[in-house]
Amino acid sequence: MPLDANIYTEITSLDDALDKLFKALDAARESSGQEQLPQAMACPTGQAEGSVLCAPVIAARPFPPFALAAASGYALKAADTYAATDEAPATLQEGKTCFAVSSGDALPPSCDAIALSAHAAVDGKGGVSITAPMLPWLHVRRVGSDIAAEEALFCRNHILRPSDIGALLAAGVNEVQVWDRLEVFLATVGGNYRSAITADGAATGTGTGTGTGTGTGTGTGAADGTPGAAPGTATGAASTPTSGTATGATPDTRLPDTRLVDGISPALAARTQALDCRAHLAAPLAATAEALRDFFQKSLAAGGHALLLCVADEAALAVVRSFFEAEGQIVSPNVGLLPGAPAMTAVYEGRPIFCLPPSPAGSLSAFSALVSPTLLLMSRRPIGQYVSAQSGAPTECCELTAELAASLPAYPGLDVFSPLALARVGEKTVALPLRLGEGYKTTVRTQGFAHISANGKGAPLGSRIRAQPLRPVETLYSTLFCAGGRDMVLDLMADALLREPHPVHAISVGADAGDALEALKNSHCHAAVLHMADDDKGEFNFGFVQRHWPQGKVIFVNLAIRQVGLVVPAGNPRGLKSIADIRDKKLRCVNRLAGSSTRLQFDALLRHAGLTPQDVSGYETEAESQLAVAAAVLTGKADCGPGVAAAASAMGLDFVPLGGERWDLVIPEAFLDDPRVISVQSLLQQTEFKKRIDALGGYETTLTGQKLELGVRLGA
Incomplete structure (x- = not known):
């Protein structure tokens, strides 16, 4: 590390880091006068499930659009039955003054009530005797009784659910104005990594570089089928160089490929898509300012709203920090998360940048705590949703009380998101803390987590804690x-x-x-x-x-x-x-x-x-x-x-x-x-x-x- 390099030792709590990032984004927007968030777009109603409305929605027509029978029986005019009794029933003619209908049928013209079969006697000659008076609109669904024309159905920033889609279509709303989805670009920086997915152009990359030189090249692939740069193109970022060897280029079949598979970026891309954002996955980047600049510029040119980097090691992190010191803004250089350190937030041309550690548990934990609430806020979604959205878990998941099967330590100054295995044992829910290690074994076994704040206290074996499940209860x-x-x-x-x-x-x-x-x-x-x-x-x-x-x-x-x-x-x-x-x-x-x-x-x-x-x-x-x-x-x-x-x-x-x-x-x-x-x-x-x-x-x-x-x- 150069002697004049900045050394960041101050740790920022999670709440402060989020607050500082939101303020930095607001300041960048006011300074540039440009809105960097997704813009409004028209969307067919039938395809809008999960989208966020950018304007109130007004019913174009009433529902039901005409009077409907709410029960099976005989449709008639109520005034014809006002004097009807058991002893002196009102006699109507089927097909002329009364009509047999089933529930859901349109009410015939001039009719305004339904007589149930219990109050009607048929003589077999076309006559129907009504034995009780009927009130107007009895057993009838009137026009607009469910939705009135010009009624305000949903307000701005409402998230459309499947039931909402049905109501909109019934009200004649065939197209809605929604916010476009966030475009998030992801890449791993530095280290000895190769893309995890090589089939169908999903996440492959080629490039050249040396241990000390600049990595350059092209790459293809994205979590949603689009490449690392502009959607629909085949230009990505440079592959990661390794010490003394060229990486990303056509491999020398005489030597084994000793690079590590990058499994972190695809996992984060999946998390991003679970938040209804578009995730674009680039090939691993060389730890150079040129590779970073190229990735950022291509991502912004493709409409990127947020960028996420997995920084492989301290050497790569030093390069990333130097880059933002020169060309961007470092907001929180050390966010206090465990697992998840070191994590950093920055702003580049008005977009949020997240630098996460390239470890399974650390990167996913930092994503859940730091990235998810930011992306949800930018998507105009309630931040409170991020707990369930972080793993794609149903929103029915909620906090529960569990008994600890092992002690849960606190780490002063750090927000701890302790991974848990959860089960119902006898009459109680048991939470088993998993190792805070950074391996895949922890991440695949995690069924929930417990959050201990930076100023919180640990919990001993047998104590009761609040746990957030990541699967349905x-x-x-x-x-x-x-x-x-x-x-x-x-x-x-x-x-x-x-x-x-x-x-x-x-x-x-x-x-x-x-x-x-x-x-x-x-x-x-x-x-x-x-x-x-x-x-x-x-x-x-x-x-x-x-x-x-x-x-x-x-x-x-x-x-x-x-x-x-x-x-x-x-x-x-x-x-x-x-x-x-x-x-x-x-x-x-x-x-x-x-x-x-x-x-x-x-x-x-x-x-x-x-x-x-x-x-x-x-x-x-x-x-x-x-x-x-x-x-x-x-x-x-x-x-x-x-x-x-x-x-x-x-x-x-x-x-x-x-x-x-x-x-x-x-x-x-x-x-x-x-x-x-x-x-x-x-x-x-x-x-x-x-x-x-x-x-x-x-x-x-x-x-x-x-x-x-x-x-x-x-x-x-």
Whole structure:
């Protein structure tokens, strides 16, 4: 960074950042004398659902346009029946002074009332006897009774709903004046990215550049089928250069493409379209002033109203800030969001610019908190809608009270939008805070969020919070929480449950055995997944639960028996057959984390073989997951490691089985009648599902689906 570069350290709160941006946009409009918001346009009424009216709408004709029968019976003139009684009925002639009608029929001329069949007797000779007097307009929908001609139907800035479309057409309004949609242009700046979508011209780009030079070129593609620049053209922005290589150009097939797929910009484009804005997605930009200027100018020439940038790293952010210092206006250089930092707002030729971090959770959170309310305001829509609109969720979603299954910390000075998984467990709604990490796993599992303001306080485990769901509230009753170990069988189970006639959305929350059991105690999950060895003879889980929750009333249902052993290179070149071979053949080993079930099983196998940790080279080297163990063996960092067959198979390695561990679902008796739990138990007993488990390799299903009793051991 140059010595004279500005260093921004002040953090702006979310509310202040929005307030400053709106004021800056107002000042830019007053200074230029130009309105940068979408202008009015004519739209056929039948295509205007979701549009915002730019002028009041007046009914062109009444509805109904003529009198209609509101009930089935006989249409007549009320004055002809004033003297009618049961003893002296008024006799009318069908087809002359009365007429048979059905509900919705046009009222015949000269008629002004409907006599129900209960008050009419037919003599079979054309005569109809009316036994009670009828009042004028009885059972009749009069002209304009629903909508009167010249009646004001809707005011300016009303958002048209499907029911509104029907009313407008009935009132003779075949065309309405609405605000045009916002045009929003998006791109990623800097970093080592390539466009995510390459088919059908959706988001491809070509360009040239070097690690220090300017990236130039052309690109095509947009979220709505239009390119990165003017709609209907094929000109986009420059692709991202990488250090020492040319990117975006025709790839050298001799070298692998090491660029990252840009999945963030398409996700933000989808969010933009969910707000009824047009999203134009450009190819990744080089982190240069020239590339930025070219992107902005082409976007503005195409009618852009707002621009959104995902800034890849600090180096790219420094370039972006320098550009706006010279040619635009930085409004808030550091908006205090978590996840979502660093986020920046600026103004360029009267348009708002949003610079977001290129991380899944961070960019989407910042979009929801910062970009959505701005776009809605510019679209003349109520900002209060942004909570539901940010994920395309129905407007029926509203805040709800939930009990925390884990603590929720505050970060002074930062607005925290904590992602949540939500479910109805027993008689309460449970909110499980997800990691504030920036990976895709968090974003795809997020079902709602909790907002802690910059000056707010955190919330401890078990406390009640206000949560904003991103899905309809009724889905809480079809969501199943499982706490405990993570395994591919649980992924199979989640997939199969969504195929059931009454789908269940299963969320498996990775946790150690102690935390999983604690979640059961607090009624924060429907089941715990345990695989804790109680002894060296094949007993699992019962002793662990009895020691830590002796009063718990639970049942044990087997999920599967998972083989454990050693992951070895393809072909098993060192000829491992037993765990003693690790010492005898002087092999390098990688281990699982202390406290994990695989580590416990590995230690038990060592004891049975008369070995100690000191006999195993690399015993202290720990890997965070089963796949991490397999990766260490694949890359030659280790000769073997304790793991499972599925992980070895996934990486084309071999596996030496040495034992098994029983994976059980521990379910409180109070939840046995829950339809979601019933669906799980039923699934585990299906032969077809057991075949799917067997197909994974490294699993046994001899006990799968069985309710277990103390003393049931492996292979029983």
